[in-house]
Amino acid sequence: MDRSALDEIIVSGGYIGVNTGQAPEANQTLISSDTVEGAFDAASCIGCGACVASCKNGSASLFTAAKISHLAQLPQGKIEHHKRTNDMVNKMDELGFGACSNTGACEVECPQGISISHIAFMNKSFFK
Amino acid sequence: MYFSTDSKQIPKAKVPQGDLRDKWSNFKDQAKLISPNNRNKYHVIIVGTGLSGASAAASLAELGYNVSVFCFQDSPRRAHSVAAQGGVNAMKNYKNDGDSVHRMFYDTLKGGDFRAREANVYRLAECSASLIDQAVAQGVPFAREYSGYLSNRSFGGVQVSRTFYARGQTGQQLLLGAYQAMMRQVKAKKVTSYTRHEMLDLVLINGVAKGIIARNLDTGEITRHTANAVVLATGGFGKIYYLSTLAMGCNGSAIWRAHKKGAWTACPSWTQIHPTCLPQSGSYQSKLTLMSESLRNDGRIWVPLKKNEDRKAVDIPEEERDYYLERRYPSFGNLAPRDIASRAAKERIDAGHGVGSLKNAVYLDFKDALAKQGKAAIAKKYGNLFDMYEKITGINAYKEPMKISPAAHFSMGGLWVDYELSTNIPGLFSIGESNFSDHGANRLGANSLLQACVDGYYILPQTLPHYLAQSGKPETINSDDPAFLESELQVKQQLENFGKINGHKTVDYFHRELGKILYDKCGLTRTEKGLTLAIEAIKNLRDSFYKDLKIPMKTDGINEELEKAGRVADYLEIGELMCIDALSREESCGAHFRMEHQTNDGEAIRNDEEFNFISCWQKSDKAPVLIKEVLNFEFTKPTERSYK
Ligand SMILES: Cc1cc2nc3c(=O)[nH]c(=O)nc-3n(C[C@H](O)[C@H](O)[C@H](O)COP(=O)(O)OP(=O)(O)OC[C@H]3O[C@@H](n4cnc5c(N)ncnc54)[C@H](O)[C@@H]3O)c2cc1C
Numbered sequence: 039m040d041r042s043a044l045d046e047i048i049v050s051g052g053y054i055g056v057n058t059g060q061a062p063e064a065n066q067t068l069i070s071s072d073t074v075e076g077a078f079d080a081a082s083c084i085g086c087g088a089c090v091a092s093c094k095n096g097s098a099s100l101f102t103a104a105k106i107s108h109l110a111q112l113p114q115g116k117i118e119h120h121k122r123t124n125d126m127v128n129k130m131d132e133l134g135f136g137a138c139s140n141t142g143a144c145e146v147e148c149p150q151g152i153s154i155s156h157i158a159f160m161n162k163s164f165f166k
Numbered sequence: 167m168y169f170s171t172d173s174k175q176i177p178k179a180k181v182p183q184g185d186l187r188d189k190w191s192n193f194k195d196q197a198k199l200i201s202p203n204n205r206n207k208y209h210v211i212i213v214g215t216g217l218s219g220a221s222a223a224a225s226l227a228e229l230g231y232n233v234s235v236f237c238f239q240d241s242p243r244r245a246h247s248v249a250a251q252g253g254v255n256a257m258k259n260y261k262n263d264g265d266s267v268h269r270m271f272y273d274t275l276k277g278g279d280f281r282a283r284e285a286n287v288y289r290l291a292e293c294s295a296s297l298i299d300q301a302v303a304q305g306v307p308f309a310r311e312y313s314g315y316l317s318n319r320s321f322g323g324v325q326v327s328r329t330f331y332a333r334g335q336t337g338q339q340l341l342l343g344a345y346q347a348m349m350r351q352v353k354a355k356k357v358t359s360y361t362r363h364e365m366l367d368l369v370l371i372n373g374v375a376k377g378i379i380a381r382n383l384d385t386g387e388i389t390r391h392t393a394n395a396v397v398l399a400t401g402g403f404g405k406i407y408y409l410s411t412l413a414m415g416c417n418g419s420a421i422w423r424a425h426k427k428g429a430w431t432a433c434p435s436w437t438q439i440h441p442t443c444l445p446q447s448g449s450y451q452s453k454l455t456l457m458s459e460s461l462r463n464d465g466r467i468w469v470p471l472k473k474n475e476d477r478k479a480v481d482i483p484e485e486e487r488d489y490y491l492e493r494r495y496p497s498f499g500n501l502a503p504r505d506i507a508s509r510a511a512k513e514r515i516d517a518g519h520g521v522g523s524l525k526n527a528v529y530l531d532f533k534d535a536l537a538k539q540g541k542a543a544i545a546k547k548y549g550n551l552f553d554m555y556e557k558i559t560g561i562n563a564y565k566e567p568m569k570i571s572p573a574a575h576f577s578m579g580g581l582w583v584d585y586e587l588s589t590n591i592p593g594l595f596s597i598g599e600s601n602f603s604d605h606g607a608n609r610l611g612a613n614s615l616l617q618a619c620v621d622g623y624y625i626l627p628q629t630l631p632h633y634l635a636q637s638g639k640p641e642t643i644n645s646d647d648p649a650f651l652e653s654e655l656q657v658k659q660q661l662e663n664f665g666k667i668n669g670h671k672t673v674d675y676f677h678r679e680l681g682k683i684l685y686d687k688c689g690l691t692r693t694e695k696g697l698t699l700a701i702e703a704i705k706n707l708r709d710s711f712y713k714d715l716k717i718p719m720k721t722d723g724i725n726e727e728l729e730k731a732g733r734v735a736d737y738l739e740i741g742e743l744m745c746i747d748a749l750s751r752e753e754s755c756g757a758h759f760r761m762e763h764q765t766n767d768g769e770a771i772r773n774d775e776e777f778n779f780i781s782c783w784q785k786s787d788k789a790p791v792l793i794k795e796v797l798n799f800e801f802t803k804p805t806e807r808s809y810k
């Protein structure tokens with residue numbers, strides 16, 4: 039599995055635009071434990087690519103959606119959510135990954151138990 | 167004589183003037199700057215994309231410098247920092263339990279047995295709070311209380327709660343934050359990432375670091391890369407012990423090749439052996455699973471009082487158990503620092519009280535915590551660790567104790583750096599685990615993720631530009647310079663020569679043998695006699711390596727055996743220097759325990775009169791040369807490191 043394409047998807051927007059030194063005091067924004075745990079479920083993706091390998095369409099949707107969902111659930115990541123989603127999804131298409139047809143194979147293979155509900159969330163955000 | 171001493175050379179630590187609290191500000195106030203529109207004329211190479219390398223790359227690129235990063239993995243996000251589970255320390259005093267920058271500084275200095283530079287350690291504590299802010303801003307999902315505030319817990323060697331954590335994935339989550347920040351700079355075209363590239367040499371022009379030689383691990387192609395400064399962020403070399411918590415690829419080659427070009431290696435024998443790993447179960451196993459140290463918050467460590475006990479743990483009555491850490495260290499008990507906990511375990515195991523099929527383990531028991539706090543509370547804190555333990559061993563730790571054993575884990579030693587994180591070679595910097603700096607002779611749990619991040623986010627982005635500003639106009643370096651061509655030729659010849667040996671033994675054989683020698687004679691305990699034997703044994707092993715190694719010939723394309731050969735060839739040299747380093751230091755301090763220097767009840771005897779220095783080793787054609795950086799304790803008084 040060539041994982042450099044997954045890196046490219048991250049390059050297109052899988053981050054929060056903060057420079058070193060800009061950050062406010064960490065407890066300034068309170069985040070409920072449930073919110074953080076929800077974001078964590080998505081953040082625990084290890085970028086292994088098993089989802090892509092298992093998909094008959096060769097889609098990287100689960101990987102991409104996990105990152106989008108991780109960052110979108112946190113208040114500090116919400117601001118760039120729409121631009122991030124558009125950039126990452128477009129990049130995924132541009133790199134030639136297939137479209138998701140909801141077979142659910144990825145979820146079964148994912149070693150981190152990432153749920154395909156993140157893909158639905160990503161699609162909803164993209165079409166907005 | 168195995169080494170010589172050069173007392174004329176005095177390392178320049180470059181510690182700024184002023185009170186301990188003001189030194190870092192004083193440095194920043196006086197550092198030379200480069201104007202924003204000139205920064206893109208400079209190019210920096212960073213080898214390593216772990217926490218230290220990725221954070222440095224992102225931060226320097228944000229400032230406007232051009233950066234190339236190298237890693238041997240297939241993605242920068244897979245650097246070994248991902249493996250860290252437990253947590254990261256920071257002085258936030260969120261618990262109101264008396265924490266302060268000074269206390270964190272003192273804990274770290276004392277934890278390292280007063281064998282580190284005061285000013286560096288203070289700065290680590292001083293910058294720690296900002297790291298948590300930065301990571302949270304990047305989206306790192308640290309654990310929170312129900313109220314929404316950040317949560318933390320305590321780790322070995324301290325009596326306050328200053329460890330932040332993200333389930334059992336603190337390293338991975340912090341690394342994703344740094345990696346994503348770095349990838350943002352790839353998009354901005356300020357960072358170029360070379361994956362599956364291994365640095366095989368450092369190139370100096372007129373004694374100044376100007377680039378590296380790298381090998382593409384997929385194609386075998388050797389390439390030259392130029393820069394105005396080179397940063398090594400290549401992690402630890404604890405894999406030299408073969409049996410360790412590190413993955414196979416972790417190596418000492420980058421720093422060793424720099425050492426061969428003149429960079430000093432400091433205290434290479436100071437290795438942390440982690441007390442809570444899963445015991446080895448078969449002789450071909452090399453990676454030992456680490457169980458997070460956080461388990462020691464609630465687990466109690468014991469061995470049977472009776473030697474060669476064959477009853478099951480649950481059948482051994484309370485009065486026949488020896489809770490040896492609680493017995494020997496009543497005030498820290500099961501949270502005694504790692505070196506002490508590991509040595510105490512070895513002492514009991516060697517005395518015949520070890521448990522498990524190979525009698526190489528001790529028990530970590532949650533019985534009392536479960537009775538007191540209930541299963542749900544314990545599951546919330548450690549559920550994933552208990553699951554992992556059961557998956558690997560088939561044992562349910564809610565019902566019977568875990569079995570744990572010490573394993574090599576972290577290199578305190580590494581390239582010597584001054585306060586500015588520069589090695590003694592101008593233009594060559596070293597950050598993260600690859601340098602010797604803040605941890606002294608023993609590192610406290612959760613301090614190394616911190617050090618890697620603080621080096622990369624906060625220190626290097628101030629000190630490296632200071633160096634560039636002083637080194638005159640940005641120059642373009644020619645990769646056809648004779649220095650580059652010569653380095654490249656040497657690298658190619660070495661690779662070809664490995665293939666020509668055509669002997670009978672695999673690289674792994676030599677690695678395993680070296681690991682055994684080191685673990686036995688330069689591990690948890692050391693003696694003059696053992697070290698002398700080890701030096702001879704390593705020399706013989708090295709001779710036989712060059713006579714009897716067998717690897718496939720081809721130097722192009724993927725050839726894992728060839729990669730390993732280069733790393734093990736370096737290990738065979740580093741291992742010898744480790745033994746010489748341990749032999750030269752006739753005292754016990756931190757992880758370095760010389761059997762000749764202990765009290766009647768087995769505690770370390772440090773010798774401040776004669777050994778209050780950092781050992782800097784210089785390469786020479788004859789025996790290695792010892793240069794001493796004497797430590798100045800201006801603001802603290804080294805005391806006996808007691809955890810009783
Ligand atoms: C199992 C485990 C658990 C740990 N848990 C904790 C913890 O809970 N808390 C804590 O504070 N610390 C912990 N540590 C220690 C901590 O993880 C490391 O000290 C820290 O992550 C090191 O970061 P680094 O940036 O220095 O190096 P690394 O993350 O090791 O990265 C090294 C980088 O250098 C590259 N590299 C190396 N050699 C070469 C070469 N020759 N050419 C090109 N690239 C090269 C690699 O590809 C990699 O990108 C743990 C360590 C282990 C092994």
Ligand code: SF4
Binds near residue numbers: 089104144150
């Ligand atoms: S399989 Fe799961 S963990 Fe692996 S890349 Fe896909 S989403 Fe991430």
